[in-house]
Amino acid sequence: MRPRGRARRRDRACPASGDAGRGALSEPGRGTRVGAGGKAAEKPAKSAAGRARLPVERARWAVVSAVVAVALILAAFRFLSPIAALETRLSDTLRVVVAPRQTGQDPRVAIVTITEETLVQFPYRSPIDRLYLAGLVQALADAGARMLVLDILFDQPTEPEKDRALIAALRAFPGPALAAWGDARAGLIDAQQRFLEDFAAEAGLTLGFANVVTDDDGVVRRFATTLGGTDRLSLPAEAAGALPGAQPPRAPGSGGVIDWRPPASANATLFQQIPSMRLTDPPNQAVGAALARALRDRVVFVGADLDQQDRHQTPLAVDPANRRTIPGVAIQAAIFTQLLDGRAPPLAGPALAAAVVAAMGAVGAVIGLLRWALMWKAAATTAVLLAYAVVVYGLAGERALFLPVAPALAAATAASLFSLSIDSYLSRRDEKFIRRAFSHYLEPAMVEQLARDPDSLRLGGERRELSLLFTDIEGFTTTAEKLPPEQLTLLMNAYFDAMCAVVLAHGGTIDKFIGDAIVAMFGAPRPLPDHALRALLCAAEMDRTAEAFRARNGALGIGATRIGVHSGVATVGNFGGSTRFDYTAIGDTVNIAARLENVNKRFGTRVAVSEQTLAAARAAAGPEAALPAMQTIGRVGLKGKTQAVSIFAIATHDDRALLDAYEAAFALIDTDPAAALSAFEAMHRASPDDPLPAYHLQRLSAGVASTVVASA
Template identity: 30%
Template sequence: MMRQRLTEDRMTRRNQLHRCLIGLSVTLLFAFLQATPPAPLALMENKLLDMRFLLRGAVPANDDVVIVTIDEKSIQSIGRWSWDRNVFAELLYTLTDAEPSVITFDVIFSEPSALDQELAQAIDYAGNVLLPVVFDFGGDLGRHGAGEQLDDFALRQVSHPERFREYRPITADSALLPRPELADMSMGLGHINMQPDRDGILRWELMLIAHDDRLLPSLTLLTAAMHKGVALDQIIVDAGKGISMADTFIQTDHFGRMLIPYYCPSGTFPHYSVADVLNGDIPPEKLANKVVLIGATAVGIYDLRVTPFSAAMPGVEKHASVIGGILENKLLTQAPLWIETLLLVCSGLLLTLLLRRTGAIPSLMLTVTFSIGITILAILTFLKGQTWINLSAPLLNCASIYTAIMAYSFRVEERSSRYIKHLFSSYVTERVVHELIHHPEMARLGGARREVSVLFSDIKGFTSFSEKHSPQEVVTLLNEYLSAMTEIIFRWEGTLDKFVGDEIMVFWGAPMPQPDHAERAVRCALEMRKRLEEMQQEWRERGVEPLDAGIGVNSGKVLVGNIGAEGKKMDYTIIGDHVNLGARVEALTRNYTTPILVTEHTVAALRGNHTEQTVPAYTLQEVDRVTVKGRNEAVKIFTVAGVTEA
């Protein structure tokens, strides 16, 4: 029994080890996928990032940034787009009088115009104008070899140059530049290229673009630097880490991109129509010492972008969010990969340890709890710490660990169910088999001591009966008898151990616990006897010599389990002194005039199951006190004539 119990424990430990190995394997897989995310995983994470933006909602806009808009009102007042350069010249003169800190155009002046010189003079007069550049990647949008014109506006300060070979900024082939006379009068040129993710949503700002071995800053970076009074040569690029600018550090990835710190949906930053500015309707103090962005918001100009907040945000408002975030130093950062990996591995391993010994429903609850906890952590980190922690990989890891471990468990349980059904279907009723499949621990196949009642039944004089009748007659009559007895046994939910020729061995109390095992055994014996008497009458009417049988019942602790030659033949049975006593008592029915004998142990079990007010009044009569073979101690035996309800 000890060896069988150790075998069960070893199987349990092995299943738990397999669960742990499954969870570890899944976790390592997702740690790799998190480091090199495939497109579906990256898309899922982007959507979860958008969710965090939406949960955060709008935040107050930076007061230092205003937008002068080319809107429908301006187009109706000035004329259809695009406007002559003298309109922008007049706008610059008006804005300059309000003394903004920097004026940034989100308008490309790449085509020649007879009024270029007039605009150039206005730019020179303002002395704080920045103009945009558009780079092309693989096409021929602008001029090749434009590096010389851009050379004065390139970033030259690079820290840790040894890491620069691992830096992979977006590289452009050509550039669409403003007219030379306009560029020469400006304070700087910065690119306005945008690179939406695969789902079309703009989440990243290209802070740097490489062109002709130069690093060109974005227009937003130049604007923020100019407002803060930081010169171009004071902007330091830390390859693969970020950009330092005075007291501000801007985290970038290996592509030179910064996560855009969107403030809100469209319209949060102050908007002033170009028409209102030209008409003098905007008080100068609303523009003084401000960053003034000039860009289009009119739908017909088609400078609209899809963002986490909006399906149609004007590009100039995106610029405002980037500049405002830099000026307020309220930038979003991405957690280092080692922190994300630590979160994923720790949560995955802890969940695995918890799931190694739990069932499907508790495991599901644990997995959901872990997922909710990780989600809350990621959301709070984003809302309170402005840090983006990868959420998709840990969530999928938890779900996959649960799915993989449960799939393994179902496979093991299915195999166990088939084994239990194969083992017990011939011993017990279908209902008991069903219960054992759902509660396999009841079977204790490895061996256990149980309190049971065992019934033996044997046909009297069967050997002589067999000699007087043909084999066909013997088999037919025996099958008829055994079928009738088996039906009664199963009705009382007994475990049919075996048929040994004409002998029947049945027990109650295993594999399923049955506290009333003694009562079931005695009632079954009485019903078997009653049915046998009915069959004897039927046989006489048919002219067949009737069979008669003795029944013995005993109760006590026995060893129950799957016993036999492992790998060859195993039977679920019981063994022990009380089993032998039950067989000896059945044999004693040949020496007494009663067909049913039960031991004092069964009588004690009958009385112990009920109070005097509820116990059925069995007609018990002590027959003798006998000493059977194999036992030194005498035991009382009783006959049971019937039962009457008290």
């Protein structure tokens, strides 16, 4: 016999037909277990694995939500141009508006521009007058320019004497001189390509392609240093390589993202820009001398700065203070300085960006599946989004790292929404399951009563008249040790299935399981005026059911099921902490019922019923009702009780003559022990399997002539 009272419960639910072994459920939104108590019963799950089932399932769904959301978001930002443009725009804003501005113009580079002011003085606009260019090259040489980079394509002859003048000026330039290169992809025909190569060779020019790489939205964000199908490098790469000690990249397809840094003010430019006319035709000698000093030892880029030609949109335009497009020659100069410095914008690489998006998706998924109210989930998601935005802004403000913005925020939001949808499904499913699971403990009316009265799920109790029923299988520990776990599980599921069905059929409530034992209540949570009658009839049917089950499984050596029933006042309600509690009964009535189950072992009976239960059952049944045949055991002193309790047993047979003879012999124990002894001897010979005549015969033979049993 296992100890009662505060014994550890068996973590399993009462199985119903076709549902054997199903575990008890958590109360929605409370994290408590629902079970035997109807209004607010709490039951642990059937095992450690069972207790973890719901959290593990929700964790699994959180992973699924995160994976789906992240995959969809990454695919959307990769393949859907309008969505990708959103992240591109945000990235531009971080790099241009949030990140620190350029502190000043790069002192290594100057740009000399061919403007409308220059072209208007010539009879033709293109090609640019080469005699004028010869004078410009000479002026730059006189100013002490370190290197000359012409963002100009010399693809056709002009006036011969002017062409020769430019060739001579270029050959005489003291430093490296470079010019733009093109092929059929730039619209040049074979003759133009041949002229370009010959002109460069004669003038001593190094050629590099000056292609500008634009994204789908027409904005220049990237650059290439090599071009497929040719060994030519880009013009900035060739220029960087022309400086001592520089090693420009030469791997096919190499390039990168332009590290755009906004100028210090709205009217400033990235580099010092000087119109060419100021050099070739200075307004006075002082201005000419000042410009010459400004160009000394600088790399000078020469190119057009025209409103309708070779101007490009860059990320710098997201700055409200700088909406202008910039000339192609300025882009070439920006790439050149970036290659010289070997720098790149601190963008999150593909792996890091994907990891950040995945992490945000995971956070959103977890929040969506937390057992919180919708308001708190929304608040938590919003807080995560704001916190991430603050981190992104802070890192960008320090120009430390540019993290993905829109994909990460979208992943967290989408994963949270996915998880909310799944949480809604799981909650509806669990609600249905709770209703089914309650049927394992309660009759349907009680289940509906619980569903209609969720406010009863709170701590508290009340004193109530009710009946308690305890069961236990004799010698079950030995039987359990002999059986493999799978067979034992099937056996016990079938046993509990049958026994619980009897309890529920009589309107009882499954309170708890303690190993192989069952504890049931009659009269709680729903009051039952005839609780004692129901408990008595239930005990009789459980005895028949258990014996039939024992007979079917006789080869396994299952012992008899002992049952104790007692009626009285007990305190019933929710007992425990604010987050975890049981609906159960406590008090002396509960302890007596447990002791009665145990006394069966001493008397050899299977069902022991207190005088209080029998009297109340007879009163509820009326004179015409058929009650189980009862036998008087005697007044028994139970452990922990100062007064003996009158106890009766449900007879193991229905032979009315023998039952009457037993009661007559029992009445003689105190008044005529010798006559009682003779009667019990005759009774034992007639019915040797009847345990009570054998018990009293043994006591009388030992000289104990009393109907009071000192202790049991």
